[in-house]
Amino acid sequence: MKDRLVEIAVQEFGRHGFDAVGTRAIAEAAGSAMSAITYHFGGKQGLYLAVAEHIASSMRDKLHPTLATIPDPVNCSPREAEDWCVHLVQVFAAVMLRPESEAWSLFIVREQQQPTDAFKIILEKGMAAIVEPFMALVSVARPELSEEAARLTALFVLGQALMLRTGRATMLHILQTTEITPRLVELIELRLEDNVRRILQRPDVQP
Amino acid sequence: MKDRLVEIAVQEFGRHGFDAVGTRAIAEAAGSAMSAITYHFGGKQGLYLAVAEHIASSMRDKLHPTLATIPDPVNCSPREAEDWCVHLVQVFAAVMLRPESEAWSLFIVREQQQPTDAFKIILEKGMAAIVEPFMALVSVARPELSEEAARLTALFVLGQALMLRTGRATMLHILQTTEITPRLVELIELRLEDNVRRILQRPDVQP
DNA sequence: GTCTATACTACGATAGAC
DNA sequence: GTCTATCGTAGTATAGAC
Numbered sequence: 001m002k003d004r005l006v007e008i009a010v011q012e013f014g015r016h017g018f019d020a021v022g023t024r025a026i027a028e029a030a031g032s033a034m035s036a037i038t039y040h041f042g043g044k045q046g047l048y049l050a051v052a053e054h055i056a057s058s059m060r061d062k063l064h065p066t067l068a069t070i071p072d073p074v075n076c077s078p079r080e081a082e083d084w085c086v087h088l089v090q091v092f093a094a095v096m097l098r099p100e101s102e103a104w105s106l107f108i109v110r111e112q113q114q115p116t117d118a119f120k121i122i123l124e125k126g127m128a129a130i131v132e133p134f135m136a137l138v139s140v141a142r143p144e145l146s147e148e149a150a151r152l153t154a155l156f157v158l159g160q161a162l163m164l165r166t167g168r169a170t171m172l173h174i175l176q177t178t179e180i181t182p183r184l185v186e187l188i189e190l191r192l193e194d195n196v197r198r199i200l201q202r203p204d205v206q207p
Numbered sequence: 208m209k210d211r212l213v214e215i216a217v218q219e220f221g222r223h224g225f226d227a228v229g230t231r232a233i234a235e236a237a238g239s240a241m242s243a244i245t246y247h248f249g250g251k252q253g254l255y256l257a258v259a260e261h262i263a264s265s266m267r268d269k270l271h272p273t274l275a276t277i278p279d280p281v282n283c284s285p286r287e288a289e290d291w292c293v294h295l296v297q298v299f300a301a302v303m304l305r306p307e308s309e310a311w312s313l314f315i316v317r318e319q320q321q322p323t324d325a326f327k328i329i330l331e332k333g334m335a336a337i338v339e340p341f342m343a344l345v346s347v348a349r350p351e352l353s354e355e356a357a358r359l360t361a362l363f364v365l366g367q368a369l370m371l372r373t374g375r376a377t378m379l380h381i382l383q384t385t386e387i388t389p390r391l392v393e394l395i396e397l398r399l400e401d402n403v404r405r406i407l408q409r410p411d412v413q414p
Numbered sequence: 415g416t417c418t419a420t421a422c423t424a425c426g427a428t429a430g431a432c
Numbered sequence: 433g434t435c436t437a438t439c440g441t442a443g444t445a446t447a448g449a450c
Contacts, residue, residue, distance in 0.1 A: 001434085020226035022425060026252070033435050038427065040433095063385065066346070106320050112376045113313050114223070119376055127377060148382065152398045155378055156367040162364025166373040169319045171362055173330055174338065191359045199407040208416080229443060240417045245445065247416095 003039045004030045009051045014103025017110055018048055052111075052118035055104050056126035063130055066091050073136040081140035082200045086193050088134055089161055093192055095179055096164040105165045134158065141200040157196055164188070208248045211237045211284055216258050224317055257395025259318075261326035262311050263333035270337055273298050280343040288347035289407045290353040290365070293400050295341055300399055304387055312372045341365065348407040364406055367399060 008030045012021040023044050027034040042097040070084055096102050108127075111119040131154070138154040139145070145153060164171070172178060215237045219228040230251050235243040248254040277291055302308050315334075318326040338361070345361040346352070352360060371378070379385060 017224055017226065020222065023427095026423075034426080035428085035436085036434065058326050068421065080385045109316070109320060112374055113316060113372075116377045123380055124379065130375070132382065148394060149225055149398060151381055152395060153402070155370060155374060155381065156350075156398060156402055159365040159367045159370025159374060162370055162374060163362060165320075166316060167362060167366060167369060168333060169326055170330065170338070174342070174358055174362065181260055187355060188359060191356060191363060195360070195363055199402050199410075201405075230442075242417060242445085243415095250444070346434095 001030065001032055002035060005032065005037060005040065005047065006050050006054050009047050010054055010107070011103045013048060013051050014105075014107040015054075018044075018116075023047070025194055045188055048116075049121065050075075051107070052121040053125070055107060056122050058104065059122075059126035060129055062095065063091070067129060067133060068132055070137075073133070073140050076137070076140050078141045078143065078202060081137040082197060085134065085137050085141060085157070086196050088130070088137070089157060089192055089196050090189055092130065092158060093161040093164055093188065097185060097188070098162055109166055131158070138200065142202060143204065152198065157199055160192060160195060208239055208243060209238070212239065212247065212254065213257050213261050216254050217261055217314070219311045219375055220255060220382070221312075221314040222256050225251075225323075230254070255323075256325055256328065258314070259350055260329040260332070262314060262332075263329050264313065266329075267336055269302065270298070274336060274340060277340055279345075280340070280347050285345050285348045285350065285409060288344045289384035289404060292341065292344050292348060292407055293403050295344070296335070296364060296368055296403050297396055297410055299337065299365060300395065303371040304392060304395070305370060316373055338365070338408060345407065349409060351409065360406065364403055371395070 005026065009026050010027070012026055017195055022160065023037050024034045026047070027037055030036075035043065037047050039048055053198060068090070070088075071080075073081060076084070096105060108122055134157075135154040138157070139147070139150040142150060175184070177184070214231065216233050219236070220300070230244050231241045234244055236263040237243075244251065244254050245385055248257055273295070277295075278287075280288060283291070303312060315329055318329060320393070341364075342358055342361040346354070349357060349360065382391070384391070
């Protein structure tokens with residue numbers, strides 16, 4: 001029952017936020033009484049933190065197969081680092097586009113705006129796994145950048161893919177569509193690859 | 208009093224979201240009784256929509272001086288269009304960085320995730336004013352792109368600056384700082400300009 | 415046009431039965 | 433380990449006083 005409550009809570013908290021959902025609704029959806037939450041998690045806040053832990057470990061599980069294939073950045077040529085960055089951004093974009101990840105990403109985006117204790121959990125246990133290798137690769141691809149500039153560049157590159165969630169409503173309106181078709185996904189991947197390659201190529205090797 | 212209620216509500220709804228703030232708290236902060244909200248706006252929902260209208264018109268006011276200086280995109284050379292895009296992105300980024308705009312941007316970001324009627328108002332009355340000229344400029348700078356590809360590219364370019372809000376907590380953590388110093392702002396502007404120029408230069412004119 | 419009174423509903427937490 | 437019952441608090445909405 002404990003696990004079932006967390007599963008439901010991921011969806012509810014993710015989609016609607018902490019304040020918008022009641023413990024009674026979660027408990028009912030899980031087929032249990034509200035006081036089960038008090039028993040297992042000590043209260044609403046405790047359940048919320050359990051959701052953060054769940055999301056962080058899910059993130060790791062989902063991204064692990066991809067991250068395991070990345071070679072050590074110090075052994076990469078700038079061109080290889082660029083290729084891996086393109087790949088990582090596309091994997092990240094795919095996560096942003098997948099409907100199953102909606103609850104996760106909304107949870108995380110909400111926490112970015114008003115970080116609670118839950119954000120620390122997500123950041124340290126989940127997010128670091130993708131952001132840190134990515135920054136190392138950017139540094140290799142653009143060795144002329146300072147450490148700080150490389151970090152900012154990495155954030156901006158990832159920001160493009162993040163917008164697939166954070167700007168979703170505007171994107172759909174501007175593209176005059178209501179759903180993400182496979183054709184659109186292809187176009188998105190193409191544009192992202194073009195942008196990422198342009199950003200990561202060193203000035204002296206641009207064609 | 209009506210205006211005062213809206214001003215307070217912009218801050219409260221922006222920072223904490225619809226469900227997290229109560230009408231009593233807003234009314235008290237405005238130095239009024241809760242029922243004034245019922246009277247003026249018909250209820251909490253009505254006040255929320257009034258906030259959306261307020262934000263949309265504030266956006267237009269804030270961006271109008273900049274937007275008025277943009278020449279008609281059809282009279283621009285690709286290089287001029289690129290320059291204007293850089294400028295627009297930096298203005299947009301400045302808005303994202305300015306603390307005063309925190310409540311606005313959080314309101315909008317939250318609406319992107321779970322659009323309500325308020326989003327329609329913001330989109331049509333506020334957002335279109337900046338996004339549409341920007342897309343036109345991108346089309347001029349990259350004439351080889353299809354209409355759809357240009358729109359996506361414009362969104363991704365703006366997504367980088369959007370991340371200054373949506374990824375704020377992660378950014379600060381990665382840069383190991385807690386505040387946006389003037390030096391950091393300068394570095395951000397520099398990186399954004401570099402990225403935008405790289406994305407918008409046509410393949411045949413890259414140095 | 416604005417505020418006070420009050421009614422009604424729902425929340426989270428807790429204690430105690432099973 | 434799970435549920436029922438209940439408490440105190442806080443939310444919106446309404447009616448009516450000023």
